[in-house]
Amino acid sequence: MKSLLKYFFVVILITPGFKSVAQRKAPVAGGNLYSAGYASAFISGLYDAWYPYKKLHQHGNFGLGAPAKLDGELMMLNGKLFKTEYTGKTVPIDDTGATPYAVVCFFYATKVFKPAGELNKAALFKFMDSVLVNQNGIYAIHVTGKFKYVKTRAFEPVQQKPYVPLAAMLNKQHFFEFRTIKGDMIGYKLPIYMDGAHITGYHFHFLSDDKTSGGHIIDVIGDDVTIEVDMLNSYTMELPPTADFKNFDFKKDRKEEIKSVENGKKQ
Template structure:
């Protein structure tokens, strides 16, 4: 009799495991082609740096993306489902799922288009090349660029102190820059249309991760040497908003377009 009950318990656990796996696969299938945002870009740029969204939950919405760590402590990148943080010291470390983020955008990356420029291109030149092949001006594109770079310049911010936090554009003097020559690695990012400005960062936005996972940061400049460009064309986007007093009282009436440009480029516009 004991053997019978033990057998039934084993069968139940097996079926339960299969159900959970099926549910997880369905969630991933439902999220395919979707850009997920934890947080609102303009609010983050405006000073909402306190973490609220768990990385464990973020991984349910994607395996590829970028964002910021708690209290603006560096730059965040997700590649192949793994999270890394580049600190203001320049050190890049893995991030544990127990931590949280104030802002991040992710998707389940599945390349639908692959391009090989076949020549050395500076950042502006590569973006013009991408514009020539990604012709839908209102398209949502996830972009993975892998290969050899002649030059890469990145940045990261130090953690903020006490509240009230300054807007990010007022903290440009605190950012730290890192430069690399002849380095192999990955650019993870997006090209988003103008109509998404505000909730997201429109245009190109990339973070870098070196092949040895020791260096990274928000992209300021680069020269691509021999790279492959993979593109996932997304068809929808969803957003989880913070349920915090800071977000509830945030002033969205201020136009932060110029601030976002300054933060993206690492200098006043």
């Protein structure tokens, strides 16, 4: 019997196409961008959590999003979830909760860039534009290193319905400033044809090296950074099975609202 069991396990290990769970979930080049939720619907008031954190891990180890009822900002790095609260405190979170909106992928760096010198936000994005030459590409971007300055924000949690759009809640933002800090910029550059369903252009959240500071990036000055890039070749989306989403009005143009929310001020 022991010899038969030994033979059985050997066959499994050498059978072509067999992969362990860890192997199947290993990041690979040209992966998929997964979205739980629809961006313009989320920023317009769909803040109730519906998508379990546990399921996010099936679709990625890198990404960003929002906690339930807009209670701060969400970051995923190396498969671990962190939340920056409106108080400025950043904490690891377990998998028992859920999110109203998140975007994740299995990050696999295929290109690495080391721009020279100090770069403010505009210069950093201009540099990335110069190397991310596919204007219709879907890019996951991980920026690490030293930062001379980082300004982030997080929203206060909403209290009761009806929820108002984020663009009408800019006075509820809490800003945090950090100087001479090491950390990670976690984000994406998405093409214009994904507008509405996603937040197009650059979108980054920050997480400090010691995992105590973070939030949605409003401004940044990189001092000595490394830019890792993963160009994704597909995207999928799961839509909220909620009454609020079923009744959501998509006719309104929300481009200016999204810009205001991303930049933290009215455009």
